[in-house]
Amino acid sequence: MLLLPLLLLLRFSLNQYDPKELMIEAVTGANYLRFVSDSFYLGVLRTTLGVAAASTVLCLVLGLPVAYRLARMQGRWKSLCMLAVVLPLFVGSTVRMVGWMILFAHGGLVDSAVRRMTGQGLELMYTTFAVVSGIVSITLPFAILTMQSTIETIDPRVEEAAQSLGAPPGRSFWRVVWPLALPGTATAGILVFILSMNAYATPYLLGGPRFQMMAPLLYWEFSTNNNWPFASAMALLLMTTTLVLTACSGVLIPRRFRV
Amino acid sequence: MKGKVGVGDINYFYVCMAAALATAGDPNKVEDAAARDLVLKLNSNGLRLYPSTDSIGAGVKSGEIDVGLMWHARVLMWQNAGIPVKAQFPTEGSVLYLSGMVVPKNAPNKAGAYRYLNAMMEPAAQRGFADRMGYQPTVTNSPLEGALGQRLALPDPAPRMMLPDYGIVGKLQGPTSEWWAKNVRRA
Numbered sequence: 341m342l343l344l345p346l347l348l349l350l351r352f353s354l355n356q357y358d359p360k361e362l363m364i365e366a367v368t369g370a371n372y373l374r375f376v377s378d379s380f381y382l383g384v385l386r387t388t389l390g391v392a393a394a395s396t397v398l399c400l401v402l403g404l405p406v407a408y409r410l411a412r413m414q415g416r417w418k419s420l421c422m423l424a425v426v427l428p429l430f431v432g433s434t435v436r437m438v439g440w441m442i443l444f445a446h447g448g449l450v451d452s453a454v455r456r457m458t459g460q461g462l463e464l465m466y467t468t469f470a471v472v473s474g475i476v477s478i479t480l481p482f483a484i485l486t487m488q489s490t491i492e493t494i495d496p497r498v499e500e501a502a503q504s505l506g507a508p509p510g511r512s513f514w515r516v517v518w519p520l521a522l523p524g525t526a527t528a529g530i531l532v533f534i535l536s537m538n539a540y541a542t543p544y545l546l547g548g549p550r551f552q553m554m555a556p557l558l559y560w561e562f563s564t565n566n567n568w569p570f571a572s573a574m575a576l577l578l579m580t581t582t583l584v585l586t587a588c589s590g591v592l593i594p595r596r597f598r599v
Numbered sequence: 600m601k602g603k604v605g606v607g608d609i610n611y612f613y614v615c616m617a618a619a620l621a622t623a624g625d626p627n628k629v630e631d632a633a634a635r636d637l638v639l640k641l642n643s644n645g646l647r648l649y650p651s652t653d654s655i656g657a658g659v660k661s662g663e664i665d666v667g668l669m670w671h672a673r674v675l676m677w678q679n680a681g682i683p684v685k686a687q688f689p690t691e692g693s694v695l696y697l698s699g700m701v702v703p704k705n706a707p708n709k710a711g712a713y714r715y716l717n718a719m720m721e722p723a724a725q726r727g728f729a730d731r732m733g734y735q736p737t738v739t740n741s742p743l744e745g746a747l748g749q750r751l752a753l754p755d756p757a758p759r760m761m762l763p764d765y766g767i768v769g770k771l772q773g774p775t776s777e778w779w780a781k782n783v784r785r786a
Contacts, residue, residue, distance in 0.1 A: 357773075359769050359770050359772065359773055360769060360770075380780070380781045380785070383785075445657065445661065446658070446661045446662070446663040447661040447662065447663070544650055545650060548608075548648060548649070548650050549608035549648040549649070549650055549784050550648055550784050550785070552780070552784060552785070557780070560776075560780075564609065564776060565772065565773050565776050567773060
């Protein structure tokens with residue numbers, strides 16, 4: 341189920357493209373060579389990596405305090421707060437992006453409010469800020485839920501023990517909770533990074549055509565240019581880059597904290 | 600007009616054809632240096648690129664842009680949706696959009712496919728397309744009358760209509776797309 345489509349993608353990526361015949365059976369590495377030898381495509385990959393890295397860092401920074409608070413909550417409030425975190429996942433990402441578009445668009449809520457206050461508008465649509473905000477809004481619940489489930493398994497008594505030995509709350513968190521939560525935090529980071537690398541609707545709708553990321557670009561090659569071999573090569577290169585970086589992320593966690 | 604002109608990214612080939620029409624009088628000459636220079640000049644003058652056709656309509660409605668390049672039919676759809684916009688046919692000429700339908704060789708129900716195609720050519724269906732989508736009839740036995748006819752009427756004298764050479768379009772689409780991505784989108 342998973343392997344066969346990937347094998348098919350690999351086979352397509354070795355074919356040749358012809359404007360009339362579309363895809364001609366061949367065994368060539370020309371599509372891969374075209375990508376890695378062209379600074380334009382490498383630039384798009386760099387932009388994708390930058391956006392994914394920024395989104396991952398933001399999700400971890402914003403999500404960790406929320407996850408910790410949720411993990412230590414009890415009773416009815418916990419259920420309500422969990423529901424508030426999960427609720428955005430009930431709405432499709434494209435629909436959520438339309439919401440962001442209404443917020444960021446020319447004459448939208450932000451633009452109108454700033455214009456009323458300063459006399460000048462604020463165009464956020466089609467900016468890096470808009471794309472990262474959109475991606476973070478989609479991936480943050482995944483990060484929070486992953487980290488919350490890990491922190492919940494950490495016995496609160498270990499924190500109490502640290503505090504009874506004189507450590508203030510901040511220090512007990514960094515010296516006791518943080519190292520124990522690190523594997524779960526890394527999993528959350530990997531999850532967010534993978535989702536961000538493959539983001540399609542957000543860069544397409546909030547970034548616009550000038551903000552080029554891998555997923556919209558490869559879809560353009562596939563659907564508009566009908567160049568399936570090159571689109572397949574791009575898809576495999578994106579997947580490989582994501583997998584390699586994900587595998588390498590393990591080295592960021594000190595050996596003694598790895599599960 | 601700086602920053603007040605917008606086009607759809609997906610219509611990149613038609614933007615290039617419009618530039619070729621303006622510079623060479625031939626919509627097929629999209630690779631001519633003069634046509635490309637004109638596109639780059641338009642781009643450097645604050646051209647707004649929209650990801651989808653409907654987002655151009657939103658740009659017109661919000662006052663973000665004043666002028667764009669769009670299908671006549673789509674302008675009529677926008678008018679139906681209450682967007683204050685008018686269509687103007689350039690004196691250099693207008694590129695015709697030809698939408699084709701085919702029955703694949705291996706279609707499992709060819710008779711049904713032909714019935715569908717025939718139904719599309721019925722006057723009632725043609726009037727429906729015209730009313731809802733702003734498409735001019737593709738058959739001769741379906742004249743548009745009354746308010747609908749007035750809404751879709753072409754100006755007098757008739758605008759200069761040009762049909763691109765699809766053999767050339769097919770060959771140039773890939774290279775033009777790459778040039779557009781590298782030089783217009785990225786700039």
